[in-house]
Amino acid sequence: MKLENIKLNLDTELVLNVGDPIGKTNAPRCYNKLFERLHMNAIMLPCEIKKGELPKLLDACRLMGIHYLCPTMPHKSDFVDLLDDVDETSKLFHSVNAIRLDENGSHGSGMDGKGAVKAMEEGGAKLNGINALLYGAGGISGVTAYELAQSGVKKLYIANRTPEKAERIAKLVNENTAAAAEVIGTDAASLDKAAESCELFANLTPLGMKGFDKKHDYLGFIDRLPKTATVFDCIINPPLSETITAARAAGLNTVPGMRMLVAQMDVIFKFLFNQTVTGADKQACIEELCNYLGVPSNF
Ligand SMILES: NC(=O)c1ccc[n+]([C@@H]2O[C@H](COP(=O)([O-])OP(=O)(O)OC[C@H]3O[C@@H](n4cnc5c(N)ncnc54)[C@H](OP(=O)(O)O)[C@@H]3O)[C@@H](O)[C@H]2O)c1
Structure with a gap:
């Protein structure tokens, strides 16, 4: 994967895909492809965190200036009670998969x-x-x-x-x-x-x-x-x-x-980065992911 948009400087936004296990995650392929296409100086990396360690992770993010987390299993539920605000549906079903940390607090939303x-x-x-x-x-x-x-x-x-x-x-x-x-x-x-x-x-x-x-x-x-x-x-x-x-x-x-994975990108990129994702961007994600998984993209 080419990541020519990454400058690796103080402005680079590190986005963490947090799960356990996280070895086979597909999300970084999509996110990093979109960062490249949208000329964003950002990179998503997978991050394996054990259950019970999420409060420490949030503290560490604050300390290190990390503003974005994308939880996957088994953490989507456990984050809900640790955040300052979460949208109504995510509260009802106790699940978030996008988190933004800013000067106003921690904000979670579920996009599945x-x-x-x-x-x-x-x-x-x-x-x-x-x-x-x-x-x-x-x-x-x-x-x-x-x-x-x-x-x-x-x-x-x-x-x-x-x-x-x-x-x-x-x-x-x-x-x-x-x-x-x-x-x-x-x-x-x-x-x-x-x-x-x-x-x-x-x-x-x-x-x-x-x-x-x-x-x-x-x-x-x-x-x-x-x-x-x-x-x-x-x-x-x-x-x-x-x-x-x-x-x-x-x-x-x-x-x-x-199609579900890339359809989420519209709403997640708006919520996290206030960025608009086009149909061509989503198709590029599919090509990237299919290439990575070794499956045809003309499904
Ligand atoms: N396309 C995407 O963008 C996307 C996004 C998120 C997740 N996913 C996929 O969605 C799937 C479900 O995710 P989730 O978070 O809802 O998982 P989950 O909370 O672990 O739920 C798994 C569901 O599958 C059922 N199940 C598991 N093994 C089964 C078996 N042997 N026989 C019958 N039913 C079985 C479970 O039934 P019980 O309740 O009886 O255990 C439960 O209903 C995963 O495969 C995940 O990879 C896809």
Whole structure:
């Protein structure tokens, strides 16, 4: 990766991608590509920090003049209570993935849900007034459900291996949005039945991700979706995941997870750096990431 925009002087902004483990993070590829294209004297580096060490990290950032942090797993939740202010959705679902430290304090925001829904809309999904089927109830699921409700989705079916987690999200959606959320089973019959009325299916789990040893037990419900439906997958690698492949075989519109990653860049760059990211910038991120992962970019 060429980083000719980096001058490595006192003005260079160090942006930390904080997680544990952090070895396989994709974010620095995107951020550093955008810093280069936007002529910003900034660099993102991965930073492995253990759970419980975040207060010390924030103190160290203050001391060293580091103004930007991008938390990933398992820290997205733990940062929330350490910051001076956090937007309402991130408070509700207890998750942030962009932090700005300035003279007015520490400010956090969560962009996963906004990125997922923006990617769906940019990918041609019609959301207003539809039913949607979500698979997963982890960190990105609640915020995605919330943003779908904000975009006009009227009914959300949520399926998850651990139903209690899906119940928690459904309760928050029902109490805080105009959408109705209902938890369903992960068995074939429940998924088949829900799929018949859904214009959107979103996989929000790592099932099928490269390096993750589990796949979906059943994807036959994809054939029950209406022919006008969109299928979204949060998985970045492979871009043509098992979910996306099944949806394409059924002739459905698809939105691979790499689109979610770059769709977040719009909102994150505005929040952190007050910078505007164009479609060409986002395409450059995709090329960079695909080149790094060794996968074709024409997905
Ligand atoms: N494209 C992007 O920009 C982007 C951004 C952020 C995250 N992601 C991806 O999104 C995925 C989810 O992230 P997250 O933060 O929500 O993760 P998380 O909080 O760890 O949640 C994981 C979800 O997957 C389910 N799951 C895990 N293993 C399973 C298995 N063997 N069988 C059935 N269900 C299983 C979990 O079910 P239980 O509740 O039962 O454990 C839970 O619903 C990750 O793969 C991450 O890489 C993508």
